[in-house]
Amino acid sequence: MDFKQVLLASLLTISLLGCQSTDTQTVNPQISSHPSHHVYKLEFEFAQRLKVESINLSQTVSDYCAANGDLASLKQQWHRTMLAWMALQGQQRGPELALAQSWNLQFWPDKKNTTGRKMHQLIAQPKRWTQAEIAKQSVTVQGLGAMEWLLFDSASDLTTNTSTCQTAIAISHNLARNTSEIARAWHTNPWLNLDEKQWHAEYIALLSNQLDYSIKKLSRPLANFGHPRPYFAESWRSQASMKNLQANIMALQALYLADGHGIDAVLRDRGKANLADRIVNQFNTMAETWPSDQSVFVLLQTKSGYQKVYAQLNKLEQLNYLIHEEVAIELGVIIGFNATDGD
Incomplete structure (x- = not known):
């Protein structure tokens, strides 16, 4: 399953x-x-x-x-x-x-x-x-x-x-x-006291923080070009790193869509269907091409594997740019540094 x-x-x-x-x-x-x-x-x-x-x-x-x-x-x-x-x-x-x-x-x-x-x-x-x-x-x-x-x-x-x-x-x-x-x-909703603009800022930050964490799960083991650090990969002992990241992405997609009541719907209501489509397409592309049957630890043992991991990093970074930058601009909110920055 x-x-x-x-x-x-x-x-x-x-x-x-x-x-x-x-x-x-x-x-x-x-x-x-x-x-x-x-x-x-x-x-x-x-x-x-x-x-x-x-x-x-x-x-x-x-x-x-x-x-x-x-x-x-x-x-x-x-x-x-x-x-x-x-x-x-x-x-x-x-x-x-x-x-x-x-x-x-x-x-x-x-x-x-x-x-x-x-x-x-x-x-x-x-x-x-x-x-x-x-x-x-x-x-x-x-x-x-x-x-x-x-x-x-x-x-x-x-x-x-x-x-x-x-x-x-x-x-x-x-x-x-x-x-x-x-x-x-989580028995109670922690966001009930936020107005709509504050909620949008919180919502984008929620997605961006989790995306940033996922990005680090690839950027850290990739390290400096040509000098990977495979033991920095998550779950390297169980070889489950790429499956974990696939789960990260699917959860983020669910949060972004929120059963038709998420940021995707907000963008479309504001006439920004093109941006919404680009984000949905980015999620779908990652879902269709994600190498979940391999692990970061194993992939980093070869040049071609390193390139494959780097390609997945680029996909995550593109999604993060769309949400953290373009969506934030369209909704008129300012997102500060992620809590994981500087880590």
């Missing part, structure tokens, strides 16, 4: 599974007539999906460690959770609680293999880690990157060491707890 099918299925039927320290009560998005409502509703659904996949991951880890599951299924559930995270990754707009908690979900870029070193230290300690104890540790051992190390790194002894399996359970429970907090933060 590809990301689009997973996303649609998850948004249509969200079944919440119980887990330690999680909220199992089904909730609905806050209803309003504010112009931000359809974007907010998508964010609410993205956050609920991330919560569900994280809870599923926690249950799958527990099943595996109890010898009731297999490693392939566990890896698949990790991938599903990672794809769900891509819809919210890189955000600098939204509920403060959600933004604060999101830092605990992923440590990247890992410039000095900090995740590897910290995970080695963690599993080397002769103790039974709990979720509460993991929550007090470095962010490098709390999130999706820590789970990736356990599942995909050759140095992990998850398959042979029951103590390491218990550590994986604690980390997965912590992920479920943190994503439940993010989902709870």
Whole structure:
């Protein structure tokens, strides 16, 4: 099942599974007539999906460690959770609680293999880690990157060491707890006090921040021309970097369209159909040509692969220009520097 099918299925039927320290009560998005409502509703659904996949991951880890599951299924559930995270990754707009908690979900870029070193230290300690104890540790051992190390790194002894399996359970429970907090933060619309112009500025910044983050996921491993840094690629251990970026793009497209009530509709209502068409075409072109079956890490090993990654970077930068520059001008809003600038 590809990301689009997973996303649609998850948004249509969200079944919440119980887990330690999680909220199992089904909730609905806050209803309003504010112009931000359809974007907010998508964010609410993205956050609920991330919560569900994280809870599923926690249950799958527990099943595996109890010898009731297999490693392939566990890896698949990790991938599903990672794809769900891509819809919210890189955000600098939204509920403060959600933004604060999101830092605990992923440590990247890992410039000095900090995740590897910290995970080695963690599993080397002769103790039974709990979720509460993991929550007090470095962010490098709390999130999706820590789970990736356990599942995909050759140095992990998850398959042979029951103590390491218990550590994986604690980390997965912590992920479920943190994503439940993010989902709870999205129970209310954070933009209801903005007027239309303020909302447009916030909306464009929301898209631009996430696009900027996606751009950095390619520009950092590309580095200086001819001198790539493949270990700067996201999810290099699982070889999932391009699939992750495809999920980023699809979530951004959904936010841009917002079920016919997004910036696309605003532009068309203002007689700017040409610009709206260019943006839609850019999204569609990326969707049709994105090399999701390959990873940045592998591609950067060859000259032709480097060129392919660079071509994808150009596509993202063109989309960012259209939204951050041209749309902002047409809507008469000023967008400041992205929160990730200078990073």
